[in-house]
Amino acid sequence: MTPVTAYKDKHVAVFGLGGSGFATAQALVAGGARVLVWDDNEHAREKARAAGLRIENLATIEWRDFTSLVLSPGVPLTHPAPHWTVLKAREAGVEIIGDIELFCRERRKIAPKSPFVAITGTNGKSTTTALVSHLFRSFGFAVEVGGNIGTPILALQPPAQDRVHVIECSSFQIDLAPSLDPSVGILLNVTPDHLDRHGSIENYAAIKARLVRNADQAVIGVDDKFTLAIADELRKAGRPLTLVSVTQPTIENGVVLDGPHIMRRAEGRSSEIADLAGIASLRGAHNGQNAAAAVAALGSLADDLDRLRKGLQTFPGLAHRLEEVGRKGKVLFVNDSKATNADAAEKALLSFDKVFWIIGGRAKQGGIEPLRPLFSKVVKAYLIGEASEAFAQTIGDAFPFEICGALETAVPSAARDAEASDIAEPVVLLSPACASFDQFSDFEKRGDRFREIVKALLAAETQV
Template sequence: MIDLSTYISTTNEKAFAVLGLGRSGLTAACALTRSGAKVWAWDDNPTGREKAEEAGLELVDLNSCDWDAVQTLVMSPGIPLTHPAPHSVAEAAQKNNVEIICEVELLYRAVPKATFIGITGTNGKSTTTSLIAHILTSAGRDVAVGGNLGTPALELPRLDATGIYVLEMSSYQLDLLSQLSFDIALFMNVSPDHLDRHGDIQGYIKAKKHIFERQTKSDTAIIGMDDDYSREVFDTINQTGTVKTIPISGSTRLAEGVFVVEGHLVDDAFADEKDVTNLNSIERLPGNHNHQNAAAAFAACRRVGLTDDEIIAGMSSFPGLAHRQELVTAIHGVRYINDSKATNADAAARALSSYDNIFWIAGGRAKEGGIESLSPYYTRISKAYLIGESANDFANQIGSSLPYEICGTLDVAVEKATNDASQSPEENPVVLLSPACASWDQYRGFELRGNHFKECVAKLKLQPVKEIAS
């Protein structure tokens, strides 16, 4: 847990109010307390308050506290700041001119001399974050990775001036920063998401653009160019002239950028259109979206001084990320891909564009629009296996466009998809779990859904070949 005592010594004696006592909030409250700060902890959920009491924290109802005695509100990013309506505590803090931040801001205030790399975007930010951290670690750099990806910021180790924090940043977290300046900020892509929390797509983009705030000419903005919204963001940031901008793409040639053409990673930002490597040979980074992730990682790692060879070595040894086009295994020529993290159609499209002869498992709790946008990928799909509460709606959306079967549950879908894939006359069949849906109808999270898929596949390996193919 990060020691905040150096930062605390520079503050006044007013309290730090902490709202939301999940993992990150509880960590922040404990770190502040151990560092000598006065902390008022609160959670609207009794379970959160019980955990705080067990940790020895002082509980103060922030809905009726004395705001004159508070210097900072540390708020969980999951609590509404503006839309659909601000939480009453956030509203009270704003009225009393109390700053509202998240725990990532506290990390920066504790170790401002370290290098900070921030990654945001609708899709791909977790893979890009993990890929950058893996490459840097493989090259011997002192790295800590976390933020929105797994480990809360204040649970990371304390790094010195040579250390690098690689942080995945959600739009919610970016709304809660006030001093943090990213040395390298990556803006991957934008598609409509979390609009209930940001009002509309422009509100969502505005929150994402906070990642560039306070950057100077010594800093770097790496921006994806594979969607219209992001291209507009690039033009806006580039025209300011206040930061070094590098455009990146997974499929389009760019002047003075890093891009991928026909699978080849090309560097025109640090060299003169240098062909760096053939990404088609890296099995854990399939498809144009992963090629964009690779281009972004290359640009970020070159900016902190790594060589091409160090970056290529790190990419080649990258194990991939669980539940994101995760290659589970291959059984008798059939590959099994766990893409449970694909909780919307846009994410599922990225997986569907990466393979042919797909036996596609989809369904769950559908998001707005369903799977209508996926029809251009139907030619890659041999058959669909529909699960969860969206199964009938998805069947109606598919219609006669491709064969499908309503399976209801994941175990049934895996069995039926395996039977069909093992008898496919086409080469390289793939059983792909890419649901295009949230998991909440049958699972408490996409991780549990993905783990169940892997369990179902593991059971297949215990069965005789003829039984699987029957």
Template sequence: MSIPLSHLKGKSLGVFGLARSGLATVKAAVSGGARVYAWDNREDARAKAAGEGVTLQEPGEWPWEELAALALAPGVPLTHPEPHPIVGMARGAGVEILCDAELLFRELEGKARFVAITGTNGKSTTTALIGHLLGEAGIAVEVGGNIGRSALDLAAPSASEPVSGSFPEQIYVLELSSYQLDLCHRLRPNVAVWLNLTPDHLDRHGDMAGYRHAKERIFAKMGGDDLAVLGIDETDMEEVAVALSERAQAPRLARVTVRERDAADIRVDEAGQMTDARNGERLNLSAFPSLRGRHNWQNAACAYAAVRELGVPVSIITEGMASFPGLEHRMQIVGRHGKVLFVDDSKATNADAAAPALATFQPVYWIVGGRPKAGGIHGLSGFFPRVAKAYLIGEAADEFSATLAARVPHVIAGELARAVRMAAEDAALDPEDEPVVLLSPAAASFDQFPDFEARGRAFVAAVNALDDASAQQAALSESAS
């Protein structure tokens, strides 16, 4: 499935990088009638594109004078640490460099509505939640970009003409990384969400100023008919909001805080109560099981602002947030064994990523470890009082044991399945109402698993095995009686 890029009919397009987004771009451009020249340094990637009607040539052999644009894979360096050689070729030939999300917008401008989401943290959850809420409202919605399916792998609108003189029901919800935003030039979302800004990807953007500038591109083409939703809990984000409000032809703003910032329009207090000062609407975000923790309250409040702008009533938002399953391996509730809750946070591959889960649950029976990263778990010491016991796995076990020594009761479990069994037994004896067995490894998975997804699936399998064992024990007890 791909959206034919009919606006490129009869034109030539260069595509560099033939992974997920690049291959979708090739298919969309060819089906739209474009001539496509493409390359990837990996032979297996070129093989996947070989049967798609594309000319596979090294970029030095491309007819640059004919190219309308270069679709560049977001992972290819545009500016730092230094531009990839193909960037110099394109600039020397005066060829525009863009990405698949930009091509999607150019194809469907005026034929669909767009919601764009970015931020250092939380953008995948917020993107998925917005898509879920729109779907619950009965709106035709496609979700992709930096999450799940690439932008040009999404379904085309069901109608080619605007409905009722405005937009059709089709809405595209796109998660956009800073890499992608660097390659967007005309993209104008009807609603754009920028959650937060903390140091990340500085090797690709040079410094925080470069990183912030890339993110700011999400609002660049928006005007007074559009809504910009901003989390303002970092000083940089407060500055972005002020600068945006002072801009000529600025979009309308919905400023969100979970830290009691004065300038906010939408506030979430420390108990999870959300209040929209613009209309008096309220939501109890703490009532939604898959949206626990202050960081998820920010995600939920921003998603609320986005879908209210698109006409979704509060009653459906409430029902939709209650039914939202969460994202796999991101603080995902995967089971309950008696009073013990089991949470899969396998995506937390470093200490910073593990912090939100440790801040959310208590008491925690923490399964932690894998292949350690720089700094280990020293940065999580503030959360150690919330940990009833830790179960150490993988290569990091000895290092993490030294960090936890005399501070957190712990045991070296070695293997994940053994850690689950041990943690479940200990948590069942905890006097609290809802002890939590939490897989939040704060380490890479590659010592024992091919990726964090495989680690998360192994955790779920181990939790399910507890249920199987309990069922077998119950059956034996019944037959004995």
């Protein structure tokens, strides 16, 4: 835990007692703050009460007595409408912040020069967070990793000179962290997402930009118009900046991908840093971007090429992100359940040539129409969930498909067809381009179920 001593004796209200809210309340209390907590969910309140936290309905308190409202990132700050606690806090002139902001303030108080790498982007931030932490560990550092990727930031050990914090930040968390100032800030990309919570893509991009604006060293992927504009803004302001690109291998300065090779560009000249060919956990250009950004985050450490290359080669990857879950004969099964939108599924389709594609779930705006240029990579599709009929209409006669309803039907059907094909290396790919909420509570449960079905198929083959 990171006790928030910067708030000693201050009055703080905490709304939302999920994982991060609960950890935040405990960290504030441990630091000496006077804390009231509330959640509309009775079970969450009972858990907090059992932990000794002070429960009080924030609708009935005198807000002017409080220094801050600490809001769970899942609670609307602006769109579609501000939460009632936000309105009450604003009316009383009470600041509204989140757990990332509390960490930043505590870091400035107790260890202002401690290494703090903050990572965001519409896609790729979890893999990049895991890879950055893996690389720092491979260089012998003590590493704390968390934030949006799993462990709440205030549940981690406190900032220290000999401890690296590698933190994934969602747009919701950044929106609640007005003084976010990492030693390294990584912005990977910006594509439309969470517009219901931010109102417009322009506002969403502006929030993402906050993560790098005050970083000691900004690392920015410049392969979309939003991040390119953000990089231009920082360059004009004279901020320390490293560019990353997978589409512009000849940029003047930065870290780029040229085929499978990560290259350092300096004054127009290239030198090879690493070769990603054969590293399954970093397959595809999108993972090339993740790896290039991670290399840039290391700074001068990346000059030790032998240790860096070993670190990249030993990266195990993350579950549900182009995760190779097994082979049945010539057929490779890949779990990309984290692909909850078309942009993420595009990365998967670009990574393979002949795909037996399992798609569907609860569709997001635009469906799979943006993927039409990649339809030639699909041998056949297997449709599941609510989006089946809409996706069938989009596909039309572009390639064969079956409406399977559920994974339990789709996976065996795809495996059968892939095995019977004359393709040398067919891939059964779960990359749904949809949210999971029609059939599963989250993408992890969906990916876990895919993995279970594949393992059952492999087990049945060994028993024959």
